[in-house]
Amino acid sequence: MPTSVIAIERQSGCGALVSGVDLASAGPREVDLMRKALFDHGVLFFRDQTLTQAQHIALAEQFAPIDINRFFPADADYPQIAKVEKTQEQTSNIGGGWHTDHSYDAEPAMGSILVARQLPDKGGDTLFADMYGAFDSLDDALKARLKTMRAVHSTAQVFGAAGAYAGTDQQALSGSRDLPETIHPVIIRHPGSGKPVLYVNPAFTTRFEGMTREESLPLLQQLFVAAIDPARVTTFKWKPGSVAIWDNRASWHFAKNDYHGQYRLMHRITMSGCALEAA
Secondary structure (H helix, E strand, C coil), X not given: CCHHHCEEEECCCCCEEEECCCCCCCCHHHHHHHHHHHHHHCEEEECCCCCCHHHHHHHHHHHCCECCCCCXXXXXXXXXXXXXXXXXXXXXXXXCCCECCXXXXXXXXXXXXXXXXXXCCCCCCEEEEEHHHHHHHCCHHHHHHHCCCEEEXXXXXXXXXXXXXXXXXXXXHCCCCCCCEEEEECEEECCCXXXXXXXXXCCCEEEECCCCHHHHHHHHHHHHHHHCCHHHEEEECCCCCCEEEEECCCEEXXXXXXXXXCCEEEEEEEECCCCCCEC
């Protein structure tokens, strides 16, 4: 399909709606255009797609090598695909808090492609927040201070024995002994767009380098509040055929858990990224 038919419509808050492309047959020219749009907008939303699992994998591989998440259960036939699943019996969902994936890795994942497979009758929306906008909203003095700081990221408070999934009915995600920590700049220069972006998140950022968690929390909380200002948040309502591609370096996301008693299955492929540099 020629790239000229692709339309990219910026959404209020965060992200862009893309139309005029069939993701199942997208080639290098379409992927290059979408990659640039992804780096500019942080999230891309698509409707009325028909991606098989094999096509999902082929699309992701055009963006970047696949990064298999070591914590999520995988599809039985396609191990590159992680299952984001909540059964009728479960009360806890996956991703039910503000976060950005893989910030605990030395080379955090670039992003993910999430495909709706089975949806509840209502509910199950995903919220996305713009981290370019979060940085831009800070005053100049705070921006200058943050550019000299680094932060510690860890899996422990999510996937560890005492983490967020402990004691829930998502036990497949709990109790890991693989609890790496890594350090990244608080303000990174986005590897694709070159723009400065706020790079901390509530799920995996535990403290600032050289400070205790208690010393870090007041400033972290200030940044977290700025990041989810309603002016910089978009709610994506999933429908059959919906796909979202997000950039972990430029956005946060939050999966709403408001569909108890109904089944929801999403397929996620995570794409590899690179080491992050300070802005």
